[in-house]
Amino acid sequence: MYQAAQLVGSNPFKALDHSFKNIDTFLDRGNFRPIGRAIENLERALVFDFGEATGLPPHAVNGAFRIILIALLAIVSCNVVSALLRSAGAVSAKHLPTVVLYPMVLAGVLVAGDHYSPMTSYMFVLTGSVIVILATGLCVARDRDMSARRLAWHEVVVMIGLGAVLATTYDLLYLAPPFSGAYVAARAAASGSTSKLLRLASLRRWLLLSVGFLTAFVPVRIEIFRRCRLSTCYSATDPDLTVDALGRTADRLVTGLPPAGWRYSADLLDRAGARTGHVALARNALLAILLVAVVFIAFTTARHLIRRASAREMAEVDWKRSAAALGALGVVTALMPSLLAGLSKRTQSVRPAIGEAWRETLLVQVGWSLVAAALLTVTFGLVGRSQFARVVVILAAGLLCGSMALTLLANARVTRADRITPLHAITSEMATAAIHFDPTPAGNVRRCGLVDSFTAIRPGTKNWVSGPNVGAELDGLMLDIHNARFCEPTNLRGGAVSPPEDAP
Structure with missing residues (x-):
């Protein structure tokens, strides 16, 4: 609520004016996000306006928006996997076991981990940034771009403009061009056409995107470097090339793994002064329904795959190339934000615990989900023509069911720990009092x-x-x-x- 109250009223025009008038002030602090701050301020105005229109307090409206953003993230992530498998030879990827099971993989890795997770704090900017990074890869390397063709003039304008926007929106979006480049390479590798990479339209689109990005990024970073030499900059975005950055990068990389998030979330309630086990959490009617839904989804998914003998459908694709491409893309996707966080002076000084989520964690989790998708592809590729295919399908669905259930309970712990903290309780009451x-x-x-x-x-x-x-x-x-x-x-x-x- 305090962040929502930072606007002067709920007027979106005032929000935009506030964002662009303070560019010089924020440059002194070491960051340049005029478009990102405008979006962030518009979010606050919209949340309050929705609350005024519906009678719901802002924190309830935020919950609804959170569901929408996670759904968009799931759609974009599934499209990344499907498109890559299409490059590997699948006529239609929608019935391949990797694609069918991937939503469960993604659901299992999305552990909130802390109050400062992108899924709980500044979700429009942080979760939205992850969606934009993945969507940029899809935009650069569409199916028709994975061939040699000339680019239309409007493609040149759009790619250069998109690159400039990425450089002026939010720090996490600095990873969109390298992710897009990795995605172009991954699709080319999955199709076995790496020798033709230099002729692909997707590579040209990526180069234009990078030109637009660097045109805005380089002069701004030079100016920020100059100003930060004269005064102390915002530690979260101020990089520090030290040996300690390697250790912090490794910690942030491990934090994106589900077991790390589960373990950290398990201690949140104890630190908040309330001991609540999984059984007590599951007594909540909605949580109980969701747990039953998780089991039902796992059962019906396994049944669908067995009925279609979908494990054998991996014969449609070159599963070795597609698994290698998925795995490599996943490692790059997880490593880039971990390195970005590891270089931060804030991370090096605060040393957040393994499992404690921060602004980069969601993208790291998406990276690990792609690695898990690669392992599924290898597994089904090896057993696709054997009599053990059904057993493997059942085991995979059961494992993912357990992962989803543990993640659901871990996120419930984070929510409950957040609700019982005095600050959250007070700000929720303030939000309600502002609407009513x-x-x-x-x-x-x-x-x-x-x-x-x-x-x-x-x-x-x-x-x-x-x-x-x-x-x-x-x-x-x-x-x-x-x-x-x-x-x-x-x-x-x-x-x-x-x-x-x-x-x-």
């Missing part, structure tokens, strides 16, 4: 109490003159909508106290 605004004196007293409670946890956030200033920000938000302050300061006797003249 009670104009009575009693309502004002409750809202002022929430601001006081927030300030007790986050000292320095209430001051009417200097920031961070949650009281003034919430007041500005409510004045735009209800023409009343979120909290009208009162004395102990309930009388109104006039705020300073420079208060908003």
